[in-house]
Amino acid sequence: MSNLLELRNIGKSYGDDVILSNVWFALNRGTAIAIVGHSGGGKTTLLSIMGLLQKPTSGQILIDGQEIDSFDSHRMAKLRGQYLSFVFQRARLINSLTALENVMAPSWFIRNGEDVEQQAKALLEQFGLSHRLHHKPQELSLGQLRRISLARALLLKPSILLADEPTNDLDPALAEEVAQCLLQARQSGVGVVIVTHDVGLAAQADEIFRLEAGTLQPVANQ
């Protein structure tokens, strides 16, 4: 079986500024990989390349064995919708919608005919938010917003979940709650990539890599 996501010798430069070079990476089903590294080292850039939001300067990206070099923007968008989901640092929820509506919104159109509402409720319950279904974003805590954004991403049933600093700005107890929700996704075969400064979260991943001088180096997980 092919890897869910594979990067082969990826390079990325902005003008003369080399951000990534010789990056090799493979993500399998049901595993979580953490990427750590100093601020400004290129972690978000790497995540956006994995998420097909940005093109590398050189190298190849394979999604489920499909090399995407020759894909036009339409095919790329289709592939992104089919395989990928994102959790950003800022939850980016719609203020006029409730928690439940926010979780359902992107899936409503894509997962036509399925019982999206029941599944959204089940996810929110799993994440300890069944008492907040009808609250608006401004009535919710940062940790709750982060979990709602995670539920929204998972309702799309991605094969690959990309999370950028999912526990940033959360106190340790909330960070742990979000980490548990995120890592649970492995049980249904999702491959998870987490960019983080949170040592506790990284330690719970199956593998850890450090992005240093533009390349990924494996880190021994204690």
Ligand SMILES: Nc1ncnc2c1ncn2[C@@H]1O[C@H](COP(=O)(O)OP(=O)(O)OP(=O)(O)O)[C@@H](O)[C@H]1O
């Ligand atoms: N569109 C862009 N044009 C030019 N330079 C950019 C662009 N996007 C990012 N950079 C530069 O690339 C480098 C890596 O940025 P990136 O956001 O990927 O780092 P990071 O490791 O995620 O940092 P942090 O941990 O602080 O979020 C930085 O020096 C940044 O200024």
